[in-house]
Amino acid sequence: MSPKSAGLAAKWGHKNLLVYVDGLPAWKKAGKHMVPSVDYVAHGNIVLIDVRSTAEVEKGHIPRSYSIPLANLEDAEDALPQGRGAPVYIISDKDAEIDAARKMIAEWGYKNTIGYYGAFEAWKDAGKTLQKGPALTATDDTPITWQRNLGPGEISITDFTKSLNSELIRVIDARTPAEYESGHFPGAISIPLEQMKARMAEIPKDKFIVVHCMTGGRGEIGYRMLKEAGYAVKFLNAECQCYSTGEYEIW
Amino acid sequence: MKKTVLKLGLSALLVTNVIFASDAVPGVNGVAFAADTAKAVKTTEAQSVKGMISNISQKAKTVALTKSDQSFFLLKFTDETELKGIASAKELKEGEAIIVKYTVVNGENIATSMEKAVFKLPAGIKEIKTEELADLLANGKKDLVVIDARPAIKYDESHIRGAVSIPYSKLVKMGDDGAKLLEKYKDKHLVFYCGGST
Numbered sequence: 181m182s183p184k185s186a187g188l189a190a191k192w193g194h195k196n197l198l199v200y201v202d203g204l205p206a207w208k209k210a211g212k213h214m215v216p217s218v219d220y221v222a223h224g225n226i227v228l229i230d231v232r233s234t235a236e237v238e239k240g241h242i243p244r245s246y247s248i249p250l251a252n253l254e255d256a257e258d259a260l261p262q263g264r265g266a267p268v269y270i271i272s273d274k275d276a277e278i279d280a281a282r283k284m285i286a287e288w289g290y291k292n293t294i295g296y297y298g299a300f301e302a303w304k305d306a307g308k309t310l311q312k313g314p315a316l317t318a319t320d321d322t323p324i325t326w327q328r329n330l331g332p333g334e335i336s337i338t339d340f341t342k343s344l345n346s347e348l349i350r351v352i353d354a355r356t357p358a359e360y361e362s363g364h365f366p367g368a369i370s371i372p373l374e375q376m377k378a379r380m381a382e383i384p385k386d387k388f389i390v391v392h393c394m395t396g397g398r399g400e401i402g403y404r405m406l407k408e409a410g411y412a413v414k415f416l417n418a419e420c421q422c423y424s425t426g427e428y429e430i431w
Numbered sequence: 432m433k434k435t436v437l438k439l440g441l442s443a444l445l446v447t448n449v450i451f452a453s454d455a456v457p458g459v460n461g462v463a464f465a466a467d468t469a470k471a472v473k474t475t476e477a478q479s480v481k482g483m484i485s486n487i488s489q490k491a492k493t494v495a496l497t498k499s500d501q502s503f504f505l506l507k508f509t510d511e512t513e514l515k516g517i518a519s520a521k522e523l524k525e526g527e528a529i530i531v532k533y534t535v536v537n538g539e540n541i542a543t544s545m546e547k548a549v550f551k552l553p554a555g556i557k558e559i560k561t562e563e564l565a566d567l568l569a570n571g572k573k574d575l576v577v578i579d580a581r582p583a584i585k586y587d588e589s590h591i592r593g594a595v596s597i598p599y600s601k602l603v604k605m606g607d608d609g610a611k612l613l614e615k616y617k618d619k620h621l622v623f624y625c626g627g628s629t
Contacts (some may be wrong), residue, residue, distance in 0.1 A: 181581060181625040181626075182623035183550060183552050184603075185578065185599045185623045187553040188602050188609060192607075192610040192613060194616070196619070196620040196621065198557050199556055200560075201558045201563075202560065207624075210561045212565055212594070213588060213591055214591060216587060217590070224588075227451060261516065294588070347571050354491070355490075356490060356491075373493055374507060377538060377539050378537065395486050397486055400495075401495045401505065404505070405505055408503060
């Protein structure tokens with residue numbers, strides 16, 4: 181995108197144009213900071229965690245943020261949202277605290293942890309005010325909840341579990357045969373993603389189709405494949421684990 | 432922390448049309464039930480395709496590409512697929528542009544070779560590296576404007592501090608009116624960035 185933007189700028193008479201070709205992957209790899217937009221922090225579908233001490237938090241914090249002091253974070257894994265895809269923004273006035281918290285949370289498997297460096301400055305510069313008093317708190321029994329906004333073709337976990345017992349819906353397991361054998365959703369039929377095109381005739385056109393895999397990746401490709409072939413189809417964009425007992429977990 | 436153990440036999444009377452009627456489901460309204468017009472012609476001759484990886488499954492050795500016309504292209508790779516300039520298919524990540532040579536076997540696109548797409552900068556436009564950019568920003572250079580060319584939502588989620596959001600897609604959509612978005616930066620040094628080599 182960026183070289184094309186620069187190309188347009190050149191066409192419109194701009195001089196002194198540079199493109200940061202390596203872009204954000206290189207920026208992140210070099211450990212450089214990135215920050216969210218203030219409005220996104222105020223209203224976005226994200227989780228804010230303030231890791232400063234309780235006393236500091238009570239003097240003023242960004243609204244909607246949860247207070248988990250860095251010293252307590254280690255014991256707070258179960259107080260975090262279940263979905264490891266939840267976007268978790270870490271807030272502190274000390275960059276080192278943000279780095280430490282991000283590292284810990286990333287080790288728990290959270291794929292989307294972002295440090296809000298310079299949070300309070302940015303917040304004040306944007307004319308926003310801090311909230312005084314205690315911030316939100318979370319415990320193992322009352323963890324932070326976060327629900328992803330469903331993207332195109334995605335089915336919610338609730339609807340997915342309902343669809344397992346519906347005559348109108350066929351659930352397709354896009355994982356490998358070995359994964360399927362070790363445990364699968366009740367009623368799900370096994371069509372590994374790599375065979376899906378060749379075995380499309382086995383998929384009924386008069387049912388709604390839901391494709392799942394282990395993390396959503398293969399499910400999404402299967403969804404796109406079937407959608408292109410004219411199926412009414414959705415996919416589960418969540419992680420799941422099926423056991424040979426017939427029990428399963430989705431998160 | 433996987434706490435939600437959902438047992439078999441949950442009460443699950445399902446009203447399908449509640450789930451499926453809410454958003455655009457292909458096929459329900461007949462549109463997508465039309466025959467697959469994009470189906471590749473059966474051939475064994477090598478063909479080439481360039482696109483951005485929108486999904487990749489290492490387990491299923493399957494790649495979904497988005498082509499420049501936004502259409503979707505699916506292909507598989509095998510242990511025989513030649514990897515040019517990369518050691519393993521694991522180096523191919525979502526969001527990267529790749530060039531693939533492939534043949535069609537039994538209606539499936541099988542990659543014979545894959546490589547990352549290298550693009551050229553337009554004439555007169557220079558490249559800047561990570562540390563140079565970091566230095567410029569740290570020194571607070573006044574006539575410098577860093578422009579994030581990604582979609583606005585990506586900018587909102589996180590961006591280089593101090594950058595402004597001018598999505599490429601917006602510039603293109605506005606045609607020559609797009610020039611107005613950049614006009615106020617006419618005398619500045621502009622640095623454009625995005626999510627990598629796209």
